[in-house]
Amino acid sequence: MTQHAPSQALDERELLLKLFQAAVTAVDPLQVVGPALPARPQQGRVIVLGAGKAAARMALAVEQAWPVQAPGAEVSGLVVTRYGHGEATSRIQVLQAGHPHSDSASADAALQMLALAGSAQAEDLVIALISGGGSALLSLPAEGVNAADKRQVCAQLLKSGAPISEINCVRSQLSAIKGGKLAEACGAARLLTLVISDVPGDDPAVVASGPTLPSHSTPALALEVLQRHRIEMPDSVRLHLLRSQDLSPAQVKPVAGPREVKVLATAQMSLEAAAAVARQHGLLPLILGGSLEGESRDVAAVHAGIARQIRQFQQPVAAPCVILSGGETTVTVRGNGRGGRNAEFLLALALSGADVPELHALACDTDGIDGVEDNAGALLSPASLARAADLGLSAADHLQRNDAYHFFKALDDLVVTGPTRTNVNDFRAILLR
Structure with missing residues (x-):
């Protein structure tokens, strides 16, 4: 799995990756x-x-x-x-x-x-x-x-x-x-x-x-x-x-x-395993459910709204917390880009949740393959949009072309695990400290 410095970002990333690993191990x-x-x-x-x-x-x-x-x-x-x-x-x-x-x-x-x-x-x-x-x-x-x-x-x-x-x-x-x-x-x-x-x-x-x-x-x-x-x-x-x-x-x-x-x-087993790890690290887990469906962009907007409510009003839980969800979103293909539903979810979350302070997130398929690509999913940090802009990348343009894969690849933020040889569908975690 891809990992990064600096230390502050590394801590968040490592924790998100640890949650994902716990989710996969529980359904091995x-x-x-x-x-x-x-x-x-x-x-x-x-x-x-x-x-x-x-x-x-x-x-x-x-x-x-x-x-x-x-x-x-x-x-x-x-x-x-x-x-x-x-x-x-x-x-x-x-x-x-x-x-x-x-x-x-x-x-x-x-x-x-x-x-x-x-x-x-x-x-x-x-x-x-x-x-x-x-x-x-x-x-x-x-x-x-x-x-x-x-x-x-x-x-x-x-x-x-x-x-x-x-x-x-x-x-x-x-x-x-x-x-x-x-x-x-x-x-x-x-x-x-x-x-x-x-x-x-x-x-x-x-x-x-x-x-x-x-x-x-x-x-x-x-x-x-x-x-x-x-x-x-x-x-x-x-x-x-x-x-x-x-x-x-x-x-x-x-x-x-x-x-x-x-x-x-089941996806619920994965979410409960990740929730247990979150508690060990002082985070309150909020499990939204293991059977969420809908267009990836719409599901991302809902998740961003929940994160915003937590930041502004400490509802339904207060930070530090992690929002966990599973299920299977869908992507209506409009463009000719590359990227599975998890990368598309994260790219839409970056845009929908751009105003949510210190939002870190991971979205991956538990089988290790996001759609037909070589990655399980990707990671999102508060700096992702700014880093992309420095590289001349437009998040909105990449989303319009269904090209989330190349967006996160350019940031070196793809999560690559290889086949896990299990499959309880998508795993999403939004970390708010």
């Missing part, structure tokens, strides 16, 4: 997966399936909890994660595929996973390891849907500013594996789904579009989302959604075997 799969596993079966097989940015580390956690030499059923399986997010597992194969845009490796992974699930017998235990990012990583078009058409629709949705719940609603309806279809393939086998949640509200059926859980989505709802966001629908997509509306309940395959789901890690 190696911490949360093992305790959630049942007793190791003594007969049959343990088949591990998984998808998401945390999938490989979740698989490693299963291997560590159930080592080769320990008695019990054989453990094997297959998970898919984003390129660069793998782990050195020995019994569970790790595939890597494209994110946020699916590629041919995503479809290959889905086909292999469906085949492995289909091999499960009634005496077997199937463990599904599901985390954010799985929607793109486990992508197999439904029958009749052209793969390129599906990618085109999803790419438009990602740029539209639609919330993740609506994007996943469409994805599940256009998929041959999401929305519970992987569970159908498991037949009579016992199925345990372990979830690391990256969605506001932590509904496990929404994470990765719920490959092992019944979908809340319907074809009609998917059509409404696409129409409301003015997404151009190729013929194969439109016809599939229209035909799917006519399916009767009898045409939907029943789920046969025992099913159980556990949510292991």
